[in-house]
Amino acid sequence: MEVKNAKEAKKGVLKRIAGPVVTAVNLDAHMYDVVRVGKEALMGEVIKIQGDNVIIQVYEDTSGIRPGEPVSNTGLSLAVELGPGLLTSIYDGIQRPLEVLVNKMGNFIERGVSAPGLSHDKKWTFKPLVKAGDKAEPGKILGEVQETNIVHKIMLPPNQKPGVVKTIKSGDFTIDEIIYVLEDGREFPMLQRWPVRVPRPVREKKNPTIPLLTGQRILDGLFPIAKGGTAAIPGPFGSGKTVTQQQLAKWSDAEIVVYIGCGERGNEMTEVLTEFPHLEDPKSGKPLMERTVLIANTSNMPVAAREASVYTGITIAEYFRDMGYDVSLMADSTSRWAEAMREISSRLEEMPGEEGYPAYLAARLSEFYERAGLVETLNGDSGSVSVIGAVSPPGGDFSEPVTQNTLRIVKVFWALDAKLSQRRHFPAINWLNSYSLYLDALHDYYDKEVAPDWNKTRSWAMEVLQKEAELQEIVQLVGSDALPESEQVTIEVARMIREIFLQQNAYDAVDTFCDMKKQYDMMKAIKMFADLAYAAQQAGVSPAQILGVKAKNELPQIKFTKDYKPELEKIEKSMDTEFNALRSAA
């Protein structure tokens, strides 16, 4: 409260209002200070200072605001509240809890309502992990709170000097109550604030070596992302970006998930909100919502808050990373974020770069993705933030600036393809255009944890798919019967890889998640068919007979079967018998 009064003297006056960008004069301000605009005290942020004019982006609708209304500076940068209560929350782009907003202003988002990001009344049971006399360095874990099934660790804020614990309490506290005091007299509650545009510090960034397993065959099997890695999913509308993002949010084996709905559809967020509490984390068996933080700034919510939403999300992700967790962050969609930048930039009458985007687009994108990573935290623990950004290129044209600038930074590229989605091949990720630069880094992991021959099997599958693409060009011209016999077998094997392995039904209770073991078994079964088929073809069996092998028709059903093992063994056995019969007949 004192802060507010002290700043009272510095009140400025609004001079011009044009959409989400307003100009104030006589305001003592610094870049990125948070200000309160107009009689209703709408939240805004200083984005340009020009002589006496301070230019502000306002996070709420500015209709009805007049020149001459007051503007006051809070003197703080845009920051998020960090502490127990983050998990299971759903926020707008500037960390206002949407649930609280419903209670305060009803079903529609009105303006001028502020709401803190965390509940300041709720009491949490704090359990200290250090005692008086222990050293406290920045980032050190001093105690913990059982937040959901996740343990929320309370750390000395990273921007604090080290000290020695004088007293530390135990028991039930709100996030504002002082729980520990250092010998030099500094007092701390559980709550800490962090400015969203500043990355939280770490001791060291490391190279990722463990995959972020997602239960999606084409991702884990062919184009894996590492924990602490970055990936982009570009695709035209209707190609399945959002479904893929949601599948990742549901099934990826991260401990914490931050999902940012940035400028996307309201109904999609509702879907996540309705569905997640009923879905179980395959590892812990607890509702998925318990490890999730949602940020929803839908396309019709104020555009400046959309710009901020991505930073709000990544800061929360970094905070959990600092506790030593593996966090995955999904941003759907970074193109809407870039468009928000473009809109603000054009209102500032800045010189536009490519396609009207501001010249600093590339810098902002790379700064954002660089906040991902596998790190050694300040307290020496290991944590990671993996970032998966959806990109919505206009007209599905990957040559546009947002896609291109993103691809220059990220290591994994999952190219969505409208052609595939039109024939309901889901996930509609094109296996020829996609890539993962983590394959080498993850080689050892797959070798040890999945199977010694997995890496080889993967390469084999990619080769078959590549070969098929070449053969398809010929087939398009002359028909499949004109191909040599062995290549007709290749076409069939590739079809099996596509239809059995790559296609995955996100809406089937079993097929929606497929662990690495099952992925391996499925691919092995296809490879077994391939080996038998080539051998049979060499022995003189005709392609028509090979294609007629009945056992392979049972293989797709494996996808939908939970205890697939006995079934799969039966199929493999009858495959063997059938081929034996064919070979001896030939």
Added chain:
Amino acid sequence: MKEYRTITKIAGPLVFVEKTEPIAYQELVNVVLSDGTIKRGQVLDTSDDLVVVQIFETTTGIGRDSGVRFTGETIKMPVGREMLGRILSGGGKPIDGGPEIVPEKRLDITGAAINPYARGMPADFIQTGISTIDGTNTLVRGQKLPIFSGAGLPHNNVALQIARQAKVPGSTESFAVVFAAMGITKEEANYFMADFERTGALERAVVFLNLADDPAVERIITPRLALTTAEYLAFELGMHVLVILTDMTNYCEALRQIGAAREEVPGRRGYPGYMYTDLACIYERAGMIKGQKGSVTQIPILTMPGDDITHPIPDLTGYITEGQIVVSRELHRKGIYPPINVLPSLSRLMNLGIGKGKTREDHKKVSDQMYAGYAEGNDLRGLVAIVGKDALSERDRGLLEFADHFENRFVRQGYDEDRTIEDTLDLGWDLLSTLPVEQLTRIDRDLINKYHPKFRAGAKKE
């Protein structure tokens, strides 16, 4: 109310006024001409020394001698129950010769965003009676599903057929249609009106007409008036409202016109950079609210310039709406009605509205299987043109035939033919049964045993 005579510049739809008292952003403005006529406008930019006003009608007759009155409030729409059955202009004035609307409420036309937390999950299947929609691109309550069409295609008939036949099976709740026309011809408007009258739909409809010769700028507010009305009917009166907006392309042209007049930095193809946000503020006004009865379902219609789906208007629309129904020139040329090409069509909310207890347990998988078959069959047509039918394998010939059957039996139906969802799905199975069973890889064995005509007990054999 103070009247200013300080107009300094008039450019296209924009009027620049100097030396005013503080004027609010988005305030409603009346410009009084020398003969007493009043033109309405809205503040686009306001500062100490200059206010920019966008006039909703033509600026014909406005001069530096015209008076400018600022009303002190943003644009409000008078709404009431008795709007049902009325025909209003694109600016919201009655044009059917009836009395003025007695407002029960006056609502801001910009409309606030529904808090995502307060949104209800769309889940009620709407049966339109059109197989390509119900079967393969299902519409649900609270969805926004546009029709992407081209000049000269029968999108209006499709929209009318949906408006006429749409129902939630087994539900008797009251529902209404809000129809907003932007820049369509009088002839098209008459066609809509005649059909509304023929089917008695007018009684439960509110019609907004901005015709081709009405001021283009008025089109900016027409959809907002329509949606404000729809939200009132839905969330205050508890009705299920179907909103038809046609033609969004004209709306976007008007948006571009204003952007150009304001000398803004243009985005793709000259459309303003904020067009995504602007369109989102229209389309996102569809939905349901938790714990409330009503719903707003939107069917915007747009004609793709040059049938190009990557043009900014369909492109941005597709990124906001929950799918799209694509009307195809090729099917139309083949004489198939409704010429809906299912391949690029999509309903994102389909999975929420179908399945056991809603439509039928086999719905999703039948739909997927038909898609896969039709897509592959359709591809083979290109090949046949080169190598001839005889060079195809038996499997490919089957798929080719499937594609033909699909178009002629599943897609094609009458303008007044209202198929139930059971009819649609059974028809789907009939078509799928022309393919060998082992080719149906997307359907699990249990469903095949239950629904496939070959296994279905007592089923008719083809």
